[in-house]
Amino acid sequence: MARKGGFSNQRYPLAKVAAMCGGLVVRPSERIVEDVQIDSRQCSRNSLFFALDGTREHGLSYVGDAAARGCSAVVVSRSDKERAVAMTQPYKCALILVSSPLSALQSLAREYRKMLPQVTSVGITGSCGKSTTKEALAAIASTLGNTIKTPGNFNSEIGLPLSILQLENDTQFGIFELGIDHVGEMDRMVEMLKPDIGLLTNIGISHLEKFTSRSTILEEKGKLFHPGMKMGFVSDDCPYTSALEERSQLRLKQYGFSGVEALDRGLDGWDLSFEGEHFHVSCVGKHLVRDVMGAIQVGLALGADKKDIAEGLEGFRPMQ
Template sequence: MSSGYQHIDACRLTAASIAPLMHADCLNANTTLITDVQIDSRACTKGSLFFALKGEKNDGFSFLSDVCDQGAAAVVVPKSRAKEARARVSCPVLAVDDVLTALHDLAQSYLQRLSAVKTIGITGSCGKSTTKEALSRITAVMGPTAKTPGNLNSEYGLPLSMFGLQEDSRYGVFEMGIDHVGEMDRMVGTLKPSIALLTNIGISHLEKMGSQEVIAEQKARIFHPGLEAGFVSSNCSHLDLIERVAGRNLVRYDSNEISAIDLGLDGWMLTYEGHTFSVKSVGRHLLEDVVGAIRVARYLGAHASDIAEALQGFEPMQGRSFVHRSEVTIIDDSYNASLDSANSILTYLSGLSWQGSKKVVLGPMKELGALSKQAHRMVARTVASSSFDQTYLYGAEMEEASQELRELGYRGEVSYTRDFEELESMVQKHRRRGDLFLLKASRSVAMERLIPSLQRRSLGYAI
């Protein structure tokens, strides 16, 4: 995360003055001002405050010397390793009981300095980013707005995102994504959002959560006791459980409550309280995210004219049903993949009128635990009843889908591989001018790697 997203430098804090904000002991204090907060050693520059977090693959403590050489203002380490840290670096050392807790404590202390800001937390199995982007566009018309940059929505990313707030901020729109029990409680304790919205409940992260009911219960904890208002999609599963956990009635929203004309790959023409505007969100599921943003903005006092002005031409972030047009048309929905989101975009594009061939490239849906095989076979059933002419399946999990398509007698052609280079070769071999490609997979697969080769012009291809 670059310091361009952060405004902590305006506080003019040194290691010694920032230490009480995170319950830290300051060793080797100096007068260097802190410019930004980092958890990635590669992003550290002069003035950075580096939190040496220990992740699944890397331990930030291993990079203390590197960040100090890059000009870091201070490093945050566990008290148990403070002596070792002092031996490695010359910059100030902030010793804490727990590094991640210290990061949250600092973000919470920073937010408490900004009494005028109204914060909005957004969670759900999918649709968080589209809702956040749409809502922050509207609130930006109403007043200075900070938002989650990119996808910094975890218990690591949320506190970093909060440093994007500044003294004149009126709104902070933040995603709150979770993949394990207890994560929402930590984030709510730090942000304490004024308003919260839950988009949907799927089976993403089932591997760690155990059941869809646990997922619903954990995400519903965003509706904390001090909340001003809560919103949830009417189509969300486990609504009764969610409201029971929330302990309040939630405002429900639905894509059907707005006048919408489907423009296909050009998005939707919407009319809201007499104001007409167009958005480039492809598919009914993204339309519902836009409607959720509109309902929250209306609650915040946005006029219909503000909403129309802000959302005119709105398009989702890269990887969220983003349309790339060239000799072939690519629907890049590769940022995330769940059973619900995969079935939704497959069903939508299957019903889309298209002169050329429709082709789909599917990668695995990760972290589904015991339901993985069943989920991949269910996606195959959706493909089998679709109008796609060719299906490319990639990754070990997709072998189940390949078998299911063969058993169902899928009318189109099916190709399956576990090798990405082979996948790229297969897709490129059958690429034709006028094709429509859907790319769908979990983020870790990086399916967007196919886009350059699909867009590359090859005059020798048959048309």
């Protein structure tokens, strides 16, 4: 979730934020926006609250609570205008009307990303191994400069825009995890992030019930490698590399266990040696070492050297 002081620690006029969302401001206000929230309990003065449609509850039910906590504005569907006006009437809270609060959140993230061209962004997807790769790469990138990463598993259509909104004016690297479970989701994620570099860990059968076939999973996850991407990576055991290259017209770089010496310490993890530099990672299982190797190869592409890699990964522990 976008942290307090987000938006690069800047203060944005409400009218500008509304335009970025593609929304219409009702009850105009001179207030500013400092952070974005989807949980009314996290709202405070100058927050922007998005009333998203949840699986169990609708965010509209919490518009009044968000307004009472000092929000600058709430973003609601046009169809909910009358209810939202009534709920916010007692407060100095503007309304931004949109066709879809989720699409508006994604639009805001997309436009915000465009304002930070200095950020080199990396998008990581795959049926498994995304989080480990993301965490390992962020550890390496952090040795090179200010790095923002997907917090936890905020890798969905909701989590990605919130993650993007954590970028700051001095951010150099953004490491983002892209998790999808239905057709069309990757299109929207890529449109928001436009990653400079992409990494696909593998193609498995996660969410097969929604995708219906492995070929559909391949097609959808392969959309990560969008036109204009500078560099793409896949594991050297991926049987679909040729198909991915044909679709994307991008020559994909492969990664694996070559170039690293690995000593298995069982439950204590692995002792690794890369180009003469030694470090220990607390990863149990060789599959996690492959994820770390993917992070190393992307780290090299970002400008890391062997010492940066050893420094970043020493003591690395995957997400639990």
